[in-house]
Amino acid sequence: MKVAVAIRQGTALVAFIGAAVSTACDSNSSQTDVDVALPSATVNAGVVPAPTDTGVNPEASSDSVRRQLKEATTRARPFDLQHAPEPDSIGSELAARLQAINIDAHWGPSTQAPPPPFAGLDGERLDAARAKVQATQSIELQTSGRMRLLVSGGASALLSGSVIWGRPDRSGWLLSWPDADRYRSLPAGSLLAVLREARADAASLIIPRVEAERPLKERRFGFPLLRTHLTTNRGSLTLDQVEIPEAESAGIPLCRLLLELLVANATAAPCSQREIPVRAHFEFPGVTFDWIADNFRQRAENVEELKVPPDNAEYVEHGLPSRTRPLLDDDDWVALKKADHRATLRVINRDQVAAIVTWEGTPIGFVRPHAVLNLSGLPQGEFRIGVRDFFGAELNPVKPTKLENTSELSWRELSDAGTK
Numbered sequence: 001m002k003v004a005v006a007i008r009q010g011t012a013l014v015a016f017i018g019a020a021v022s023t024a025c026d027s028n029s030s031q032t033d034v035d036v037a038l039p040s041a042t043v044n045a046g047v048v049p050a051p052t053d054t055g056v057n058p059e060a061s062s063d064s065v066r067r068q069l070k071e072a073t074t075r076a077r078p079f080d081l082q083h084a085p086e087p088d089s090i091g092s093e094l095a096a097r098l099q100a101i102n103i104d105a106h107w108g109p110s111t112q113a114p115p116p117p118f119a120g121l122d123g124e125r126l127d128a129a130r131a132k133v134q135a136t137q138s139i140e141l142q143t144s145g146r147m148r149l150l151v152s153g154g155a156s157a158l159l160s161g162s163v164i165w166g167r168p169d170r171s172g173w174l175l176s177w178p179d180a181d182r183y184r185s186l187p188a189g190s191l192l193a194v195l196r197e198a199r200a201d202a203a204s205l206i207i208p209r210v211e212a213e214r215p216l217k218e219r220r221f222g223f224p225l226l227r228t229h230l231t232t233n234r235g236s237l238t239l240d241q242v243e244i245p246e247a248e249s250a251g252i253p254l255c256r257l258l259l260e261l262l263v264a265n266a267t268a269a270p271c272s273q274r275e276i277p278v279r280a281h282f283e284f285p286g287v288t289f290d291w292i293a294d295n296f297r298q299r300a301e302n303v304e305e306l307k308v309p310p311d312n313a314e315y316v317e318h319g320l321p322s323r324t325r326p327l328l329d330d331d332d333w334v335a336l337k338k339a340d341h342r343a344t345l346r347v348i349n350r351d352q353v354a355a356i357v358t359w360e361g362t363p364i365g366f367v368r369p370h371a372v373l374n375l376s377g378l379p380q381g382e383f384r385i386g387v388r389d390f391f392g393a394e395l396n397p398v399k400p401t402k403l404e405n406t407s408e409l410s411w412r413e414l415s416d417a418g419t420k
Contacts, residue, residue: 079172079185084315088167088307090144100303101250101276103139104295108155109392110281110288113361120335129335131160132327133363135390141276145169145249146306149257154327155363157198157354157390162321164191165308166253173257174309177321182314191260195390198322198354198368206232208264216240220278221296228270230262235284237262241275244298251276258291282391289391322354326365330377336362339379343403347373347387348410355395357409358386378403387411 079085090098118129136153145168151158161178173191176183186200193201208230216225223242230237239258241251255271258280280291309315328336349355349367357365357375360383367373386398387409396411 076169076171078187079170079174081185081187082317085170085174085185085309087311088146088309090146090305094144095305097143098303098305099143099246099250100299101141101244101247102295102297102299103141103254103276103278103293104136105139105291105293106134106136106153107291108135108289109388110290112392116336116362118332118335121332125331129328129332132332139254140306141247141250141254142303142306143246143248143250144305145252146308147250147253147257148306148308149254155356155366157195157320157322157366157368159321159323163310164257165306165310166257167308168249168252170308171256175321176310176313180310180313182316183310184316184319188256189260189263191257192263194320195261196353198320200320203263205260205265206234206263208232208237208259208262210270213270221293225278226270226275230259230264230270232262232264234263235282237264237283238281239270239277240279241270241277242296243275245274247274247276249273261289284391284393287391287393322368324366324368324371324373326373326375328364328377333377333379337379339381341380341405342376343378343380344406345375345378345385345403346406346408347375348408349373350410350412351395353389353395355387355389358388358398360384361386380404385409 115130115134118126121129131152132154134153135151135155138150138152140148147164147166149164149166151162151164152160154160158175159178163176163180165174165176165183171188173186173188174183175186175194184200186194187202189203189205190200192203193199209232210228210230212227212229214227216227219225220240220242223244226241226243228239228241230239237259239255241255244250252271252273255275255277258277259265259271261280261282276296277291278293278296282289282291333342345357347355347357347365347367349369349371352369354369355367356363357367357373359378364378365373365375380403382400382402384398385401385403386394387396388394396409401407401409
């Protein structure tokens with residue numbers, strides 16, 4: 001049986017992203033599941049930097065270091081996209097008083113379903129099964145301004161174990177593979193396409209309008225809370241940050257990352273010293289999306305300096321730690337839904353947008369653009385099968401679908417929504 005659907009009109013968010021992303025395309029050279037070749041890697045001239053030093057003297061006094069870090073942040077230079085960055089060191093004076101903030105967070109559509117119960121599993125097996133269908137992160141921020149964001153959930157374009165690295169004196173990002181043996185540079189403005197299209201396209205960032213900024217009466221994790229509302233012509237962002245005087249530059253890369261999802265210029269306010277993001281609520285046309293800090297810990301003892309770039313990893317110019325894959329295996333399916341007969345669903349993505357396949361609201365697979373995914377072990381019967389992008393925009397309408405022995409699901413975004 002075939003369940004083949006061509007969408008008559010793309011969602012508003014599809015059109016928004018298509019307009020935001022520039023023509024700089026980056027194919028994943030390690031990918032084996034793409035049916036149609038993607039363009040070779042090219043980069044906008046405006047985002048190709050020359051290697052540059054920060055100019056910060058790490059041996060200066062504490063006040064001087066803070067001032068120099070603030071100045072370096074203001075004039076942040078891009079990572080070189082063709083060559084490995086210079087080895088990173090913050091110097092002994094700053095390292096001697098290094099502190100860290102660890103955050104466990106999750107992100108996803110505001111209306112996403114709660115994690116499935118997996119009634120047949122318990123203990124570590126239950127935790128592992130739930131991790132497969134959630135998009136979570138383990139984040140370390142240090143007072144030096146270095147950030148390590150570990151992608152630890154399955155429902156994402158990036159493989160679990162991938163790491164996004166940032167620092168305040170550089171715009172753009174470093175991205176390392178789960179095995180930590182290689183990494184690459186990403187230009188500022190590329191994270192939107194990385195997460196939504198599994199490609200490192202560079203978008204033109206927009207200066208956001210700060211429409212409101214005010215302290216709140218409530219506190220979060222015991223700290224004063226500041227709320228900022230920003231808008232661009234792409235959407236809006238309500239950003240909550242806690243104020244921690246001793247945090248120094250720790251929150252700047254994470255703040256920039258969140259602004260970049262709005263296609264907002266990441267060097268603009270409210271990314272400043274002493275403030276750490278704890279919640280971000282995005283509103284795009286027809287879609288809402290949240291990033292939420294679930295746990296928050298400060299550490300002053302035994303803090304090991306983060307190196308950006310990471311040590312002992314090979315620099316590569318192309319590719320992404322991303323591949324088409326099921327998120328659940330047979331044991332997970334048995335725990336999720338008992339059935340006498342099992343089905344295989346062949347998912348064909350003819351779109352330019354990466355897709356997350358859902359079964360009764362539960363993410364069950366990730367499909368790169370122009371790729372095919374075979375999902376086996378599903379229970380036979382009629383279920384609500386959906387296809388959405390990373391932000392929750394529906395690429396294919398969620399509707400009752402009868403799964404038989406072998407079924408097929410396909411869709412295609414039309415040219416008036418930004419693709420051909």
